[in-house]
Amino acid sequence: MRGKILRIVLSFVVLLMSSMPVPAQDGVGTGQADSSITIAVIGDLAGKKSSQQVSDLIIAQGSVKAVLIAGDTCNTAATPLGEYGKLYKGTYDRILSILYPCPGNHDKRSIPPFSGYCSFWKEKAHAPDMYYSFDLGGWHFVSLNSEAFHVKGKDESAANQIEWLRKDLAARPGAPVIAYWHRPLFSKAKHCGDGKMKPFWDVIHAHGPALVFNGHNHVYERYDPLDSEGKSAAAANGIQxxxxxxxxSPDKDGMLNTEPPVPAVFHDKALHVGFFTLAPDGGYKFTIKAITDGKIKEVDTGSGRLVPY
Structure with a gap:
């Protein structure tokens, strides 16, 4: 009798457990793990050995949906078309289909300017303006041309880009935003920050919180959320x-000064690759990996969530 009762009780427990919802696996923010995507961020590419190590690391990561290049897609003394071919052969050409470039000052070093860049990247260059946007994984990505602010007599081109950016963001209300270009507004490394980039920040900050990726300085820096004046801002309305x-060619000079804004993390003397896992609801996690003498280590990790205005 007792055995029969025990079997009935066990059957009831199994039935009860099978009807209970299964807890979701950890994703990013509140997004589900299977709806998140992973992207990589790199910049200032040169040297076959460095390019081999960086591209190997991205491939080893697995399931990377996009690789954003924050300018200087060929960081050599001159950048005719042939230099791109030599650099990318056997390295970045293995992931060429998922590379999303933006131009840097070294990409300009051909005759006429940017001809090597535009010939190599073809439709991905988005010539002649060299800025564009796309959507992926529920996020809106904007690739901008910082060099437009450093070409004499091209003030109208820079102004047109700012107006395009304003309209582009307005057309994507509610989407979490990632913007990337070459020259950073804020930096404590050798080339410092570039105040000419402030119009980008003004437009993006007016639209809502965002992640911004830059290159130019051969270091890794992460800033806490800021407004376009460089003052601390709440994560809900700041730009990180x-x-x-x-x-x-990593910089080895350290931080130039400690005047605000100061990066929360500063790391030099290494190659760096950023990996970001993005959820459609604006949640994100990041891991920054450094390569020194062929050895890989994590130098920064974190998470957050963008909540558009």
Whole structure:
């Protein structure tokens, strides 16, 4: 009798457990793990050995849906078309289909300017303006041309880009935003920040919180959320800037000064690759990996969530 009762009780427990909802696995923010995507961020690419190590690391990561290049897609003394071919052969050409470039000052070093860049990247260059946007994983990505602010007589081109950016963001209300270009507004490394980038920040900050990726300085920097004046801002309405520039020739000079804004994390003397896992609801996690003498280590991790205005 007792055995029969025990079997009935066990059957009831099994039935009860099978009807209970299964807890979701950890995703990013409140998003489900299976709806998140992973992207990589690199910048300032040069040198076959460095390029081999960086591209190997991205491939080993697995399931990377996009690789954003924050300018200087060929960081050599001159950048005719042939230099891109030599650098990418056997390295970045293995992931060419998922590379999303933006131009840097080294990409300009051909005759006429940017001809090597535009010939190599073809439709991905988005010539002649060299800025564009796309959507992926519920996020809106904007690739901008910082060099438009450094070409004499091209003030109208820079102004047109700002107006395009304003309209582009307005057309995507509610989407979490990632913007990337070459020259950072804020930086404590050798080339410092570039105040000419403030119009980008003004437009993006007016639209809502965002992640911004830059290169130019061959270091890794992460800033806590800021407004376009460089003052601390709440995560709900600030821009978090990441400088991920050392795809080659890492800087070794350390921080220039400690005047605000100061990066929460500063790391040099290494190659760096940023990996970001993005959920459609604006949640994100990041891991920054450094390569020194062929050895890989994590130098920064974190998470957050963008809640558009």
């Amino acid at each position: 800037e990441f400088v991920i520039g050392p795809g080659s």
